[in-house]
Amino acid sequence: MTYGKVVLRRTLVALHWLALPLLVTAQYNAVYNSSGSPTPSAAFIDASVSTFSSSDFCTQVYNALSYAQTLTVPPAGVVIDARGLAAFPNTCGTSSTPWSQTSKPAITIPSTILLPNGTIDIGTTWIIPPQTRIIGKGKTQTTIAAGSGFTGSAFLQMCSSTCTGVSISDLFISGAGANVTGIINQYAQELSFVQNVTINEVEGIGIDIESGATNSGPYAGLNITAGGTSFCDPPSCTIVQPTTLCILINGASTRGIHGLTCTANGTPNAGISLNGNNNSIEDVHVEGVIDGIRIGEKAAAAANYLANINGGSGGSLGTSGVQHNVVHICGSNPASTYVCTASFAVTDLTLLQIKTTDTGHTALLDDISGVELDGTNSNTSVAFYIRGEALSTTSGTYGYTQLTTATATGTGPTLPTPTPQWVQASLGTSTTPSNPCATGAIFSNITGTTVSTGHVLWACVNGSWTSVK
Amino acid sequence: MKHARVSSQRRIGQVLAMLLAVLAVAPVLYAQSPGNNAVYNGSSITWSKSFLDAYGASLTTSGDFCAKLGAALGTLGTGTAGTVVDARGMSVTAGCATDPFTHLTSGLSVRVLLPAGTLSMTHSWAIPDQSQIVGEGPARTILQASTSGFTDPYASSDTAILHMGKPSIGGSGGGIVFEVRIEHLTLDGQGQSLDGIDNQNAEELSYVDDVAINNVDGNGLFLGVDPEGKSNGVASHSGPYTNITFQTSSATSSTACINVQFSEPRALYGVTCIGNASSNGAILVDGGSVAVEDVRIDGFQDGIRIGSQTGGSDSGQTDLFMNITGTTTVNSTATANLIHIYSGSTGNITIAGVTSAGNNSILDSLTGATLTDAHIGTYIVGQAVSGGYSRFTTSPALPTWAVGSSAPSGTCTSNGSLFSNTGGGSGTTLYACANNGTSTTWTAVK
Numbered sequence: 001m002t003y004g005k006v007v008l009r010r011t012l013v014a015l016h017w018l019a020l021p022l023l024v025t026a027q028y029n030a031v032y033n034s035s036g037s038p039t040p041s042a043a044f045i046d047a048s049v050s051t052f053s054s055s056d057f058c059t060q061v062y063n064a065l066s067y068a069q070t071l072t073v074p075p076a077g078v079v080i081d082a083r084g085l086a087a088f089p090n091t092c093g094t095s096s097t098p099w100s101q102t103s104k105p106a107i108t109i110p111s112t113i114l115l116p117n118g119t120i121d122i123g124t125t126w127i128i129p130p131q132t133r134i135i136g137k138g139k140t141q142t143t144i145a146a147g148s149g150f151t152g153s154a155f156l157q158m159c160s161s162t163c164t165g166v167s168i169s170d171l172f173i174s175g176a177g178a179n180v181t182g183i184i185n186q187y188a189q190e191l192s193f194v195q196n197v198t199i200n201e202v203e204g205i206g207i208d209i210e211s212g213a214t215n216s217g218p219y220a221g222l223n224i225t226a227g228g229t230s231f232c233d234p235p236s237c238t239i240v241q242p243t244t245l246c247i248l249i250n251g252a253s254t255r256g257i258h259g260l261t262c263t264a265n266g267t268p269n270a271g272i273s274l275n276g277n278n279n280s281i282e283d284v285h286v287e288g289v290i291d292g293i294r295i296g297e298k299a300a301a302a303a304n305y306l307a308n309i310n311g312g313s314g315g316s317l318g319t320s321g322v323q324h325n326v327v328h329i330c331g332s333n334p335a336s337t338y339v340c341t342a343s344f345a346v347t348d349l350t351l352l353q354i355k356t357t358d359t360g361h362t363a364l365l366d367d368i369s370g371v372e373l374d375g376t377n378s379n380t381s382v383a384f385y386i387r388g389e390a391l392s393t394t395s396g397t398y399g400y401t402q403l404t405t406a407t408a409t410g411t412g413p414t415l416p417t418p419t420p421q422w423v424q425a426s427l428g429t430s431t432t433p434s435n436p437c438a439t440g441a442i443f444s445n446i447t448g449t450t451v452s453t454g455h456v457l458w459a460c461v462n463g464s465w466t467s468v469k
Numbered sequence: 470m471k472h473a474r475v476s477s478q479r480r481i482g483q484v485l486a487m488l489l490a491v492l493a494v495a496p497v498l499y500a501q502s503p504g505n506n507a508v509y510n511g512s513s514i515t516w517s518k519s520f521l522d523a524y525g526a527s528l529t530t531s532g533d534f535c536a537k538l539g540a541a542l543g544t545l546g547t548g549t550a551g552t553v554v555d556a557r558g559m560s561v562t563a564g565c566a567t568d569p570f571t572h573l574t575s576g577l578s579v580r581v582l583l584p585a586g587t588l589s590m591t592h593s594w595a596i597p598d599q600s601q602i603v604g605e606g607p608a609r610t611i612l613q614a615s616t617s618g619f620t621d622p623y624a625s626s627d628t629a630i631l632h633m634g635k636p637s638i639g640g641s642g643g644g645i646v647f648e649v650r651i652e653h654l655t656l657d658g659q660g661q662s663l664d665g666i667d668n669q670n671a672e673e674l675s676y677v678d679d680v681a682i683n684n685v686d687g688n689g690l691f692l693g694v695d696p697e698g699k700s701n702g703v704a705s706h707s708g709p710y711t712n713i714t715f716q717t718s719s720a721t722s723s724t725a726c727i728n729v730q731f732s733e734p735r736a737l738y739g740v741t742c743i744g745n746a747s748s749n750g751a752i753l754v755d756g757g758s759v760a761v762e763d764v765r766i767d768g769f770q771d772g773i774r775i776g777s778q779t780g781g782s783d784s785g786q787t788d789l790f791m792n793i794t795g796t797t798t799v800n801s802t803a804t805a806n807l808i809h810i811y812s813g814s815t816g817n818i819t820i821a822g823v824t825s826a827g828n829n830s831i832l833d834s835l836t837g838a839t840l841t842d843a844h845i846g847t848y849i850v851g852q853a854v855s856g857g858y859s860r861f862t863t864s865p866a867l868p869t870w871a872v873g874s875s876a877p878s879g880t881c882t883s884n885g886s887l888f889s890n891t892g893g894g895s896g897t898t899l900y901a902c903a904n905n906g907t908s909t910t911w912t913a914v915k
Contacts, residue, residue, distance in 0.1 A: 030514070031558075032506075036501055038507040043582070218739055255792075305821045350847050439893065440889025440890055459898060461898040462898075
């Protein structure tokens with residue numbers, strides 16, 4: 001061996017030893033120390049290394065979590081970086097999840113799991129344990145899909161009993177037309193949320209929030225497609241059904257739904273079904289569902305607050321179906337079409353900025369009082385509609401406290417019922433308010449007098465303004 | 470000939486060795502720093518400055534967590550503003566006796582990733598301008614104020630675990646900062662009378678998100694004014710403050726979940742406040758243009774107090790409250806008043822979506838109203854007019870406007886209410902609720 005070869009060999013051996021720490025502590029990230037050598041840092045565990053290797057994606061992530069959980073002194077929490085698994089096996093068996101493997105201990109250590117881009121075909125519902133956060137690489141980059149032989153009624157489930165601190169963010173759930181639920185939350189409460197998630201062609205319920213999920217949320221930055229006419233691959237969307245929903249709130253009080261686009265092919269009865277007290281729903285766009293938000297069909301709903309809700313039929317490319325009512329309050333005085341299957345008490349409801357983009361359809365349908373604010377009566381939007389509490393006697397309810405800016409006139413008392421409002425203007429001393437008007441409305445003439453025809457206070461009687469004072 | 474061949478091979482070997490030596494040593498001598506990430510460069514390992522690993526950067530430093538983190542921060546030099554400092558690989562068991570940010574070169578900013586575990590602190594932190602701290606999540610990354618001599622040199626009055634920026638004390642230090650953020654962690658005061666987070670200096674682009682504040686018996690979150698005046702800093706225009714839980718079982722009369730004191734932060738979104746019967750107000754709002762949404766209150770005498778603090782230029786006004794819920798899940802007694810508007814408020818307050826667990830849902834000391842409704846859709850107080858206030862509520866307990874399709878009958882609940890009968894005719898369309906001397910009944914107006 002020549003001297004040059006000897007030097008070369010020795011140099012390569014030295015380089016090998018420099019790299020060796022990476023091999024013997026492969027589960028941790030390598031960083032440089034003050035000696036210029038890589039050394040392991042427990043900042044996170046890379047699930048893609050061979051130490052955890054498996055042909056099953058979920059098993060490989062489980063192995064990484066199990067490693068942390070079985071340390072002599074387990075950390076209070078661990079970050080598992082599975083983003084390097086993008087080019088590795090991307091399927092999970094029918095009894096395999098990152099937290100549960102057949103005949104192995106369940107994972108209970110709190111964790112944050114960073115998921116790779118690409119599609120992960122899961123074999124069964126991922127039941128996410130307490131204090132666990134799963135984070136993808138984006139709403140269109142990390143996809144959770146049903147693999148061959150998928151079993152389960154939901155893709156993701158937030159805990160199996162009452163818990164806190166569970167979140168799902170930055171990923172895409174592909175239902176491919178399956179009649180299942182995208183995310184179900186029956187148990188996760190404080191500090192549990194769903195954020196920046198797309199749910200596509202899940203024909204059961206996009207997100208199901210049950211009563212045990214009270215105090216969870218917000219559910220924010222959501223795009224949910226419950227089937228559509230041009231971007232749904234037949235025949236998968238043929239099963240889109242009336243009961244398909246983007247979001248169901250069933251007896252829960254949450255920290256709200258903030259930012260949602262919900263689209264479908266016109267078949268589902270509702271985009272959001274709201275059946276609980278104290279929820280805020282803001283910044284919502286709906287297309288292709290009969291009712292954008294249907295309130296009080298499954299349970300009572302009190303003290304809810306809805307703002308900036310708009311709906312319309314289809315898109316410029318015809319990507320979704322017909323949209324009928326943006327907000328529909330279920331009640332005992334329904335219209336002849338689009339009838340709720342049942343109705344429970346809806347009280348103390350505040351609606352701000354409700355709009356339909358279709359002149360032929362309805363911004364608000366209120367089955368309690370029979371109010372219908374529809375585009376054919378130039379009511380494509382309403383700034384303010386507040387349905388308060390019932391006024392009752394022993395013989396029943398005879399009215400509700402109410403305030404609205406809507407100007408629906410209709411032909412009452414048959415549907416659509418007029419919506420009395422308070423109108424103000426400066427008409428001077430000789431001008432009367434113009435007819436028709438909504439029976440029961442009042443009008444304040446700021447510049448009127450009590451001694452002229454331009455009176456100060458008017459009431460609308462039988463569709464015509466009549467002076468009061 | 471043989472000698473020449475050997476010499477030639479030796480020279481080749483020497484050149485090759487020198488080349489390899491240079492390749493191998495160069496990173497050590499000229500560019501690599503402790504804490505640099507190791508990444509592959511072809512088949513070899515090289516360094517990356519994508520972030521600084523605080524564990525690697527502090528291996529030769531002795532001391533506790535903050536001494537090591539401070540040492541890592543101290544390695545950052547000119548041109549490293551905004552560096553991500555990953556401290557998640559560090560052990561927190563040695564605790565923290567100093568403010569690590571004092572080691573950061575003046576003018577630099579950092580984003581520090583904190584590890585899971587409970588860090589026992591005997592010294593507060595002042596997070597500098599354009600810097601952020603990010604934990605692994607509430608209940609996982611826990612910053613705990615030690616009960617053995619916790620000190621806060623930045624506090625002029627209330628001691629705090631964390632300060633967003635540095636308050637002015639005695640004419641030195643302090644000043645306005647921006648883009649200071651605190652995310653994904655728990656603060657534990659261990660039942661001490663101190664604050665969790667004080668913001669008197671951080672303005673635009675500053676916020677708190679996903680933070681649990683436990684066992685803090687001062688203010689969980691204090692949003693106020695620099696001790697030496699607003700010109701040195703105020704929490705106005707900061708926020709939103711989102712996804713915050715506050716819980717203490719040892720609350721005192723001075724405990725508050727969130728105290729907005731004479732400042733105008735953007736909003737509080739998603740807040741749970743759990744106290745006890747000793748604690749007075751959960752959320753104190755003494756500032757204008759504040760939106761408070763998706764709030765749960767359990768315990769406390771008052772859930773939300775508006776305009777209760779005096780002495781500042783901002784009283785509770787032009788504020789918006791939405792989706793406010795009182796519960797008795799933790800404390801068996803409901804708040805005395807879920808929302809309490811003090812006479813110190815100057816009005817223009819909008820409330821929508823209130824559910825009370827009992828007692829008063831709204832006590833309005835400004836206009837003199839008390840509501841006990843379990844649910845309230847809307848309660849709006851405008852401005853003073855002719856000895857009264859413009860006001861609208863959906864509660865029938867106060868003057869309101871109701872609509873029905875038939876004539877009202879019998880008594881009514883609030884003198885001055887209106888009723889519109891959409892099915893009425895002349896004399897049966899508009900009614901007023903009026904006391905006729907013996908009873909309060911609906912009286913036809915038109």
